[in-house]
Amino acid sequence: xxxxxxxxxxxxxxxxxxxxxxxxxxxxxxxxxxxxxxxxxxxxxxxxxxxxxxxxxxxxxxxxxxxxxxxxxxxxxxxxxxxxxxxxxxxxxxxxxxxxxxxxxxxxxxxxxxxxxxxxxxxxxxxxxxxxxxxxxxxxxxxxxxxxxxxxxxxxxxxxxxxxxxxxxxxxxxxxxxxxxxxxxxxxxxxxxxxxxxxxxxxxxxxxxxxxxxxxxxxxxxxxxxxxxxxxxxxxxxxxxxxxxxxxxxxxxxxxxxxxxxxxxxxxxxxxxxxxxxxxxxxxxxxxxxxxxxxxxxxxxxxxxxxxxxxxxxxxxxxxxxxxxxxxxxxxxxxxxxxxxxxxxxxxxxxxxxxxxxxxxxxxxxxxxxxxxxxxxxxxxxx
Amino acid sequence: xxxxxxxxxxxxxxxxxxxxxxxxxxxxxxxxxxxxxxxxxxxxxxxxxxxxxxxxxxxxxxxxxxxxxxxxxxxxxxxxxxxxxxxxxxxxxxxxxxxxxxxxxxxxxxxxxxxxxxxxxxxxxxxxxxxxxxxxxxxxxxxxxxxxxxxxxxxxxxxxxxxxxxxxxxxxxxxxxxxxxxxxxxxxxxxxxxxxxxxxxxxxxxxxxxxxxxxxxxxxxxxxxxxxxxxxxxxxxxxxxxxxxxxxxxxxxxxxxxxxxxxxxxxxxxxxxxxxxxxxxxxxxxxxxxxxxxxxxxxxxxxxxxxxxxxxxxxxxxxxxxxxxxxxxxxxxxxxxxxxxxxxxxxxxxxxxxxxxxxxxxxxxxxxxxxxxxxxxxxxxxxxxxxxxxxxxxxxxxxxxx
Numbered sequence: 001x002x003x004x005x006x007x008x009x010x011x012x013x014x015x016x017x018x019x020x021x022x023x024x025x026x027x028x029x030x031x032x033x034x035x036x037x038x039x040x041x042x043x044x045x046x047x048x049x050x051x052x053x054x055x056x057x058x059x060x061x062x063x064x065x066x067x068x069x070x071x072x073x074x075x076x077x078x079x080x081x082x083x084x085x086x087x088x089x090x091x092x093x094x095x096x097x098x099x100x101x102x103x104x105x106x107x108x109x110x111x112x113x114x115x116x117x118x119x120x121x122x123x124x125x126x127x128x129x130x131x132x133x134x135x136x137x138x139x140x141x142x143x144x145x146x147x148x149x150x151x152x153x154x155x156x157x158x159x160x161x162x163x164x165x166x167x168x169x170x171x172x173x174x175x176x177x178x179x180x181x182x183x184x185x186x187x188x189x190x191x192x193x194x195x196x197x198x199x200x201x202x203x204x205x206x207x208x209x210x211x212x213x214x215x216x217x218x219x220x221x222x223x224x225x226x227x228x229x230x231x232x233x234x235x236x237x238x239x240x241x242x243x244x245x246x247x248x249x250x251x252x253x254x255x256x257x258x259x260x261x262x263x264x265x266x267x268x269x270x271x272x273x274x275x276x277x278x279x280x281x282x283x284x285x286x287x288x289x290x291x292x293x294x295x296x297x298x299x300x301x302x303x304x305x306x307x308x309x310x311x312x313x314x315x316x317x318x319x320x321x322x323x324x325x326x327x328x329x330x331x332x333x334x335x336x337x338x339x340x341x342x343x344x345x346x347x348x349x350x351x352x353x354x355x356x357x358x359x360x361x362x363x364x365x366x367x368x369x370x371x372x373x374x375x376x377x378x379x380x381x382x383x
Numbered sequence: 384x385x386x387x388x389x390x391x392x393x394x395x396x397x398x399x400x401x402x403x404x405x406x407x408x409x410x411x412x413x414x415x416x417x418x419x420x421x422x423x424x425x426x427x428x429x430x431x432x433x434x435x436x437x438x439x440x441x442x443x444x445x446x447x448x449x450x451x452x453x454x455x456x457x458x459x460x461x462x463x464x465x466x467x468x469x470x471x472x473x474x475x476x477x478x479x480x481x482x483x484x485x486x487x488x489x490x491x492x493x494x495x496x497x498x499x500x501x502x503x504x505x506x507x508x509x510x511x512x513x514x515x516x517x518x519x520x521x522x523x524x525x526x527x528x529x530x531x532x533x534x535x536x537x538x539x540x541x542x543x544x545x546x547x548x549x550x551x552x553x554x555x556x557x558x559x560x561x562x563x564x565x566x567x568x569x570x571x572x573x574x575x576x577x578x579x580x581x582x583x584x585x586x587x588x589x590x591x592x593x594x595x596x597x598x599x600x601x602x603x604x605x606x607x608x609x610x611x612x613x614x615x616x617x618x619x620x621x622x623x624x625x626x627x628x629x630x631x632x633x634x635x636x637x638x639x640x641x642x643x644x645x646x647x648x649x650x651x652x653x654x655x656x657x658x659x660x661x662x663x664x665x666x667x668x669x670x671x672x673x674x675x676x677x678x679x680x681x682x683x684x685x686x687x688x689x690x691x692x693x694x695x696x697x698x699x700x701x702x703x704x705x706x707x708x709x710x711x712x713x714x715x716x717x718x719x720x721x722x723x724x725x726x727x728x729x730x731x732x733x734x735x736x737x738x739x740x741x742x743x744x745x746x747x748x749x750x751x752x753x754x755x756x757x758x759x760x761x762x763x764x765x766x767x768x769x770x771x772x773x774x775x776x777x778x779x780x781x782x783x784x785x
Contacts, residue, residue: 002385003689009384069384260783280779284705287778291706295682302386318675370675374667379674380644 003298005073012070015050016077024081026348029204032084037162038206039084048117053091056239057099062112068239068304072246072297079250082355084205086120086159092243093158094121096236097167101184101223110165122163124154124210125233132364134169134233135179139212141170141222148222150185150193150215158362160208161198164189168212169233172226184229185221192216203358204351234309237363238316242304245297248323248359252290252330255352259283259334262341262349279337286333293326314376317369324366327356386685388456395457399438399464406432407470415469416645418722418753420595423507423549429471430504439473440502443482447498455691459684466637476508476545477501481554484572484621488613497574509550509577511541511599512622519773521556522567522619526601528557530608535559535573537581537604543767547584547597550577560616572618574610581605589763591756592733626769633768634711636681642718643674646725649750653725660725669724673717680710702782709774712764719758726751 005013023043032040047053055070057063071092078087091114098110098121113119130136139152150170160166166187174181187194193215198208224232263274263283273279300319306312331353335342342349360366373379388396411425421429433439434448441458443449450457465472473479482501485493500506517524526539537557547553553575560569577584581604587596613621647670650661660666683703690701723730729747734756742752765771779785 003686005384260785263783263785274779274783274785277776277779280783280785281772281775283783283785284775284778287702287782288706288709291683291703292676292679292710295679295686295703298384298386298686299678299682301384315678318678321672321675322679370668370671373671373675374664378647378667378671379678380640380647 005069009070009073012066013073013077016052016074019046019050020077020081020083024083026351029082029084029351033204038200038204039086043083044085044117047085047087048115051115052087053117054111054115055091056095057107057111057115061099061107062115068242068301071239071243071304072301075243075246076250076253076297079247079252079355080254082204082251082351086122086162086206088240088243088247089123089159089163090114090119090121093123093236093240094163094165094167096239097121097123097184097186097223097232100235101232102186103220106186106220119165120159120163122157122160122166122208123236124157124160124166124168126155126157127153128155132368133177134237135182135230136177137169137171137182138176139168139170141172141183141185143172144216146219148183148185148217148219150187150212150217152212154210154212155207156201157196157208157210158201159206160196160210161206166194166210167223168210169229170212179230181227182229182233183226184223184232185217186223187212187215187217187221201358203355205358231309234313238312239304241316241320241363242297242300244359244362245293245300245319245323248327248356249290249293249297251352251355251359252293252327255330255334255349255356256286256290258349258352259286259337262338266338273337282333282337286330289326289329293322293330296322310376314373314379317364317373317376318379320364320369321366321373324360324369327360328366331356386682388460392456392460396460396464399461400468402436403464403468403470406436407468411471412468415471417749418642418757421471426471426474427504427507430473433473434503440478440482442479443486443498443502447482447486447494448502455688459688463637463640466635467641469638469641473502474504474507476510476554477504477506480510480625481508481574484554484612484625487624488572488621492609493574493612506551507546507549508574509544509547509553509599511544511553511555511575513543514540515542519770521622522570524556524558524570526555526557527561528559528571528573528606530559533608535606535608535611537573537575537601537606539601541599541601542587542596544584544597544599545595547577547599548586548594552576553599554612556618556622559618563616567619569616570618570622571615572612572621573606574612575604575606579604579606589760591759593756593760595760634680634684634707635715636677636684636711639677639711639714639718640681642715642722643670643677645750646670646718646721649722650725653727653751660727666721666724669717670721673714673721676710676714676717680707680714683707683710702778705774705778705782708769709771712771715764716758716761719754719761722750722754723758726754730754 051064052074054063055066059065098107110119125134127138141148141150154168166189168185168187169182170185172181172183193213195211196208198206201207264272266273296319303312303315334349335353338349341347411421430439438461440448441450441453445451485497512521514524514526528535528537555573555575556570557573558569559571563569581602583600585598586594587598588594651659653660655663683706686703687701729751732747732752734752
């Protein structure tokens with residue numbers, strides 16, 4: 001058992017932390033939000049220069065062969081700066097499908113492009129009726145000669161407005177809520193019949209509604225198995241939850257520090273408000289919650305590559321429950337301890353709170369994963 | 384970063400498990416599995432076996448029977464297996480409290496006389512810290528020790544003294560200098576034989592009906608000066624040292640995991656309306672929620688252990704250690720609450736205290752009759768050893784800089 005980082009991991013962490021400290025101050029972030037893409041192309045290129053866009057890809061495909069620990073460290077640093085770029089969508093989610101579902105030829109064509117920052121991906125799985133259920137898929141994929149025709153709509157697609165390819169789930173057979181009969185397809189954003197409407201999400205990131213109107217795709221657009229795509233989706237989602245746990249940890253940690261600074265400097269009744277016991281105890285509870293989240297983010301990094309799918313799903317649902325619970329408690333407490341100032345757009349604190357709220361919502365909130373965990377019989381077997 | 388146990392550690396866990404299976408008496412195992420505490424004889428018998436095996440005080444220096452070749456992780460595995468069987472764990476007063484204090488502060492004679500007897504439970508110690516007027520504010524204690532020649536004369540009262548009825552000796556905080564400017568500076572640490580004239584033990588029966596704690600009265604009790612541990616008036620140093628030791632055991636992860644495993648099995652059979660209790664969605668939700676909390680606690684324990692495994696000079700205070708007492712005790716209380724829910728109306732049938740047999744023939748299974756008493760008793764966990772509120776005060780100062 002060893003919780004220490006390797007020298008390489010430490011260097012990687014340092015380089016991104018330095019870059020963000022230098023180029024991703026709150027004022028910078030406000031500026032990036034007003035740019036044409038609503039995030040920073042300059043930073044995207046800087047991530048590419050640091051190698052962050054190629055981290056999890058295999059070396060033979062042109063990546064750096066890094067594991068879930070490296071991904072967690074990157075996500076944590078990005079969480080502490082609440083970065084806006086499509087890293088999670090492209091590298092972790094989209095990249096996950098390419099790594100686990102694409103053919104060697106597809107990987108050879110796409111991975112170097114992703115690594116260079118020239119290709120962006122997104123994953124569309126939510127539909128208007130589906131809430132958090134990944135298997136609730138009304139979008140259809142019908143066989144058309146050797147290829148496929150897709151019909152349907154995907155919603156709240158993270159960075160779907162800028163992606164060059166959108167990966168979607170579509171039903172190849174069975175009824176709307178069946179767990180089998182789901183395929184995963186790689187859809188070029190410029191394919192005929194694809195329309196998209198981009199919009200800001202509440203945390204300042206970007207979402208898109210994607211309509212698929214009789215979109216014809218070649219046979220190789222299908223990633224993996226035509227009828228058993230859900231296993232692939234689960235695998236990628238679990239890696240995504242692990243990365244998201246890192247990002248949430250970074251945001252919680254930064255918000256906790258911001259709150260402590262405020263408690264030490266803000267004065268009322270003639271003394272710093274951090275000298276009042278009721279506020280101290282709430283701050284201590286925030287710290288307990290933060291350390292629980294840190295422990296579970298580490299568990300996530302350890303379990304993201306677990307081969308036993310059921311065991312991995314169990315642990316990742318537990319992680320998502322904890323991240324959701326901790327994020328909500330720390331976010332709400334931070335605002336309460338600050339008072340009105342943290343309710344303003346002009347203050348950094350509220351932006352962490354908003355990101356932590358969307359992190360809980362994404363890929364199933366804490367209650368959803370608690371229900372999932374219940375259905376799997378809980379974390380541990382009975383004696 | 385690799386959070387898995389090594390092959391060596393896994394092999395050691397198996398070795399411990401096999402040894403416990405081969406050596407733990409069946410009646411002890413059954414009694415603990417039902418949720419009761421061991422009898423005095425069970426504790427004595429088991430601790431002597433553990434000590435003979437060399438597994439009682441691995442955290443002590445090798446010259447006093449410790450295993451300096453063991454990592455903190457190995458010690459944790461042993462503790463987790465004992466808690467998880469469950470088997471009695473070495474008496475905390477002897478092995479985790481007084482022993483380390485004597486090793487750090489005791490004279491050579493004290494070490495030679497006491498340490499082997501502490502490990503082997505030849506002497507059973509109890510703890511005389513709290514007083515009626517000194518709970519969370521421990522340093523305000525009033526029990527007085529006045530030096531007269533080669534003796535201290537002790538007068539005063541201690542309370543919440545756990546298992547004083549079994550104890551041969553007591554370790555004690557007393558006020559030796561009431562004039563000290565800071566109240567922490569006038570306190571001394573004594574060890575006293577319980578059969579000394581002038582000591583009276585009076586039981587306190589807690590709301591679960593158990594006799595676990597006591598009041599101990601000192602009326603002109605003569606204590607040889609040789610029984611002073613450390614420096615006179617500097618007993619607070621010993622007390623602080625004692626309270627900071629071995630935090631990973633406080634979380635009782637192994638015990639909670641065992642209780643949860645048993646609860647899941649119980650809930651598969653316990654009636655919950657049309658279906659067994661385990662299928663009651665509200666109950667199940669609470670159960671799984673506690674499982675998640677317990678997992679986070681387990682991982683946090685591992686982080687603190689990895690820290691304890693470092694050289695002393697490389698250690699930093701780890702805020703994760705504060706989580707252990709606060710969440711560990713809350714989780715134990717939540718589990719006891721789940722047992723009450725699982726038991727339902729037959730949980731109102733009282734558990735028979737030892738020797739009494741009002742549940743024969745059986746009205747309700749033993750676990751069900753113990754559910755409410757355990758729930759009542761475990762309210763203590765967030766109170767003793769520094770209440771949750773005191774822990775938060777400590778965190779605010781030590782880690783948050785408030």
